[in-house]
Amino acid sequence: FDGWLAASSLDGPWLPASETPPGLADLAQQLAAKGSVDLLDGGPKASPKPSLANGVPTIYVTRTPAELxxxxGQPNFVPITGTGLLWADNTTADVLVNTANDDYYTLLSGRWYRAPSLTGPWTFVAANSLPADFARIPKNVAAGVVLASVAGTPQAQEALIANSIPQTAVVPLRNGPTFTPAFDGAPQWRPIAGTPLQYVVNAATPIIQVGPNAYYAVQAGVWFTASGLTGPWTVASSVPAVIYGIPPTSALHYVTYVQVYGGSSDVVYVGYTPGYLGTVVAPDGVVVYGTGYTYAPWIGSVWYATPYTWGLAAAPIYNPYIGFGFGFGLGLATAAWDAPYWGRPY
Structure with a gap:
């Protein structure tokens, strides 16, 4: 947009600003250049550009995980061949209607939600409790992209298989990758609930204490170990089994998807499955994005983020030509032949 809105509180009301603080426009451009913010200008190809002269956009504020x-225009629903379902064809979201009872369904981060109307209230529906017609959606129609999130379908089975395949590497034990811990101040320890472990909460990477002289850390899909927090840190040739008991409620759960498969006196064979990067198997038998649990980041003199657990408009996508993938934001995920669909390691 070509202007600023202002409000006396975060909840609004938001109205066109009569004046702005000095330097605000320059700061906005600097952040936009870094990709830190979206100035909502429609992008380089937008014509005409969004303008407040054409009306003030509605500002929605939420303090809990949400998707918009x-x-x-008005929702437009078209029939899905061979089913009693309708598909919204004028949104980037996955929205369906079951004509048997006029319930609405939407798919967010691989999880299904149902409501009596588009305005809600929305409630969670397990992927193995959907109406039977969902499994009858043809794979070659637009709505076929949701099949990977319908439990029991071939597409959902393919997604489960894809989510179990590790990305592997051979790592030398000498003259290979190195690890140097970084802390925001003096290390602060916190217990990992449900385990005898503790971890450094103000570290840039996961650092776990297994015993008095046993420390483990993960960086870029490789385990490191040391007898003391300050090192020296070396590539780990094995990982204690207790680490793999870290539950999904912990922000460090994602490290349980990084394995050491074996090795020799010179190298170790390591790998990680997609859970390391956020795609996990839900109890209802489908692959979803994020564990769904809330994790608190470290906020001190710096900010250390925890893994994303929901949102980002993450949508599981099935295409009969390229298989299973995840899309983020706008657009579709495409198959990657030089890297797994789940992306690069932390």
Whole structure:
């Protein structure tokens, strides 16, 4: 947009600003250049550019995880061949209607939600409790992208298989990758609930204490170990089994998807499955994005983020030509032949 809105509180009301603080416009451009913010200018190809002269956009504020479903105009639903379902064809979201009872369904981060109307209230629906017609959606129609999130379908089975395949590497034990811990101040320890372990909460990477002289850390999909927190840190040739008991409620759960498969006196064979990067298997038998649990980041003189557990408009996508993938934000995920669909390691 070509202007600023202002409010006396975060909840609004938000109205056009009559004046702005000095330097605000320059700061916004600097952040936009870094990709830190979206100035909502429509992008380089937008014509005409969004303008406050055409009306003030509605500002929605939420303090809990949420997704905004946007339609281009009034929702337009079209029949899905061979089913009693309708598909919204004027939104980037996955929205369906079951004509048997006029319930609405939407798919967010691989999880299904149902409501009696588009305005809600929305409630969670397990992927193995969907109406039977969901499994009858043809794979070659637009709505077929949701099949990977319908438990029991071939597409869901393919997604489960894809989510179990590790990305592997051979790592030398000498003259290979190195690890140097970084802390925001003096190390602060916190217990990992449900385990005898503790970890450094103000570290840039996961650092776990297994015993008095046993420390383990993960960086870029490789385990490191040391007898003391300050090192020296070396590539680990094995990982204690207790680490793999870290539950999904812990922000460090994602390290349980990084393995050491074996090795020799010179190298170790390591790998990680997609859970390391956020795609996990839900109890209802489908692959979802994030564990769904809330994790608190470290906020001190610096900010150390925890893994994303929900959101980002993450949508599981099935295409009969390229298989299973995840899309983020706008657009579709595409198959990657030089890297796994789940991306690069932390």
């Amino acid at each position: 479903i946007v339609f281009k």
